Amino acid sequence: MAGKLKKDKEKGTYYFVLEAGKGANGKRRRIKRTGFKTKKEANAEMIKLETELAINTTTPQESNMSLGEYLDYWLDNYAKTNTKPKTFVEYEKIIRNHLKPSMGHELLNTLKSIQIQAYYKRKLETLSAQSVLHQHRLLSKALNDAVDWEFINKNVAKGAKPPKPIKTEMKTLNVDQLNLLFKSAKEKSPTYFPIIYGAGQTGMRKSELIGLTWQNVDLKSPNPKLYISQTITEANGKYFFNPIPKGKKPRNIKITPQLAKLLSELKIEYDYQKKVFGDTYNPNNLVFCNSRGNIMAPSEITRALKRVLKTAGLPDIRFHDLRHSHASILLSANVHPKIVSDRLGHSKIGITLDTYSHLTDSLEGLAVESLDQMLD
Structure with a gap:
């Protein structure tokens, strides 16, 4: 100018x-x-x-503003300062790769619900219902903000009907299968064995295991514990360190003597590598890292698990199903759901009860049988 x-x-x-x-x-x-x-x-x-x-x-001119121009404006004026860095990267990727190429040329103030509906139909040819639903939520939020900012009078995304995703079926391993998995992982995938073992032993999320640091491992107390104070997530090839919110205490998980022994061995190896390579090795002080001392890529962990499962002849499960397996084994052993809920980090015990209702129903059956034996 x-x-x-x-x-x-x-x-x-x-x-x-x-x-x-x-x-x-x-x-x-x-x-x-x-x-x-x-x-x-x-x-x-x-x-x-x-x-x-x-x-x-x-501020874009409302009269001739395209949807693509508005979404760029929304990213810069809302998402950049009001979402977590990982979320912003994901939003930017959806807008760049999907929304703008397909509908970016449409005028914001003449966009119709039927156009959005047609977009969903096209996307379902190549994407899952969950992915399309995620795009719908992003678009609806952005258009809600456009109404608040007086660019448009109505959020037309509300008139479109996003697909309903099919709930992923939970798959779990029993005690024998989990022990077989541990044995196979130790033999066939020594680099990824510790994190697979840690998942089955603690029920921690993948992001929590990747982000666990040695400062948050207590092996000296009579009851060894792990403290969850951060997660590490990945989006579009970038890693994001996510500390727990201010004022919230780190979740602690008591661990078994077997896991404590494994971690002690890992710590000895970590100290040795630090002595040899100095600060360039594992600069983030992570408990679970790859052979070069770098952050474990979530995709590599998944591939390692798949290879071990196939070698052991076990059912094909997701890494997250190790968390479900941990919870299922505890509940089946009559461990109180509140204890399981605390270990998993659920905000409410109701989440645990709803998630594993198929197990709690059977446990209630055992309770009724006990009552029948004790009471006339």
Whole structure:
């Protein structure tokens, strides 16, 4: 945005011409102000107008704004400052790879629910219902904000019907199968055995295991514990360190003597590698790292688990199902659901009871049998 200050020789006054970008018709826009008695007065008014225009041009013009332009504006003015870094990266990726290529050219104020519905139908040809639902939620939130900011009068995404994802069936390993998995992992995948073993022994999430540091491992107390104070997540090839919210205490998990023994052996190896390679090895002080001392990629952990399962002849499960297996084994052993809930880090015991209702129903059956034997 450039301005030119000139003197009107006939009138003896000053004026300026300011370049103000392009108008709604696409043509170059200029603003002219005349009649200033002094050069200083004209320059001050020009600077003031330049500032006003700079502020106004950061907001897209509603009349000819495309959906793509608005989504860029929403990312910059809302998502960047109101979401976690990982969430922002995921939103930006969805907008760049999906929403803008398909609907970015549509005008924001003429967008129809039926156009969004057609978009969902097309996307379901290549994406899961869960992925399309995630896109719907993003788009609906962005258009809600467009209503709040008075760009549009109505959120048309509310009129579109997103697909209902099929709930992923929980698959669990029993005690014998889990022990077989541990044995096979130790033999066939020594690098990833510790994290697989840790998942089955504690029920921790993958992100919690990846983010566990040695500062949060207590092996010296009579009851060894792990403290969950951060997670590490990955999005679009980038890693994000996510500390627990301020004011919230780290979750602690008591561990078995077997796991404590494994961690003690890992700590000895860690100290040795640190002594040899110095601070360049495992700079984040992680308990579970790859052979180079770097963060374990979630995809590599999954692939390692799949290989071990196949070698051992075990059912194909997700890494997250090790968490479900841990909880199922404890509940089947009549461990109180509150204890299981605390180990898993559920905010409410009701979440645990709902998630594992198939087990709690059978446990209630055992309770009824006990009552029948004790009471007349």
